[in-house]
Amino acid sequence: MMTNLIAGLRAEGRRLTRSRKAILDVLEKSKYPLSAADVHARLKREQVAVDLVTVYRTLAVLKKLGLIAQVELGEGQFRYETRHGREHHHHIRCRGCGRIADLMLCPLKKLTALVERETRFTVEEHSLEFFGWCPKCR
Amino acid sequence: MMTNLIAGLRAEGRRLTRSRKAILDVLEKSKYPLSAADVHARLKREQVAVDLVTVYRTLAVLKKLGLIAQVELGEGQFRYETRHGREHHHHIRCRGCGRIADLMLCPLKKLTALVERETRFTVEEHSLEFFGWCPKCR
DNA sequence: GTGATACGTGCAAACAAGTTGCAATTGAGA
DNA sequence: TCTCAATTGCAACTTGTTTGCACGTATCAC
Structure with a gap:
């Protein structure tokens, strides 16, 4: 969310801009992870003029700041979703229509330790x- | 393996070709999942002349036949590995050197049922x- | 507030992974 | 061996993502 965004950017000598706010906002509002093209399309719909290249660059920044997570769902592209206010979770994607739903569960704590060992x-x-x-x- | 390959191909009115054998063979020999470009490079190294396009098309066929599995490891590309003689498993990939290791475990049987419900x-x-x-x- | 400066942005172009069209080749059954 | 549809190679294309560069603008010091 904005506080985290500002703090994170500051910490790296980076700036808070209209584009960054708008892109994070689009992700916050989405119920499922969005591709760069999705984000770009939604910004256009909201009359926010931001180049697709800026979307890519911003997603990279937000990811580095840990504000968003990158997701791969077997589509040959990346999707992104906010981390803010959301528990760690996973997804299920329909092979027919591509619908994506969240799964609010993750039983992998113990498994992770096992994998490390x-x-x-x-x-x-x-x-x-x-x-x-x-x-x-x- | 070859028996499955032949049977699978037959069942769909498809043919057994030098390329298909060679590509499946490359995947059988690899200890970790390979990208289409990886497969292509290895074929070249073995003096087997197969076009990269054919590699892509063959991987699609082998995948449809269920002989190989497609894997995504956060790289923005797909990798493939044989299913033959290998238990269902997962992977871990190093953020530094990209090294990929197999994890011979999968505790998700129960979870799958839960997800379905x-x-x-x-x-x-x-x-x-x-x-x-x-x-x-x- | 103003000015300086480094960070951010848009545009064009490049790149990388994967796909498609089509003519030439070839595996497999008759 | 012959026939014919499946397969292949090549070139061109599409899609997703990155890079170079000149211009624009947040931010900081004053």
């Missing part, structure tokens, strides 16, 4: 996605 | 990937 990697993040058919497409 | 989707597949730092890059 087994592989000697330090786990920083994980992604868990389900794919299937929604009621309408079944 | 909650979302009313029919779950067909899931992906679970970890990201972190390998011992060398830490």
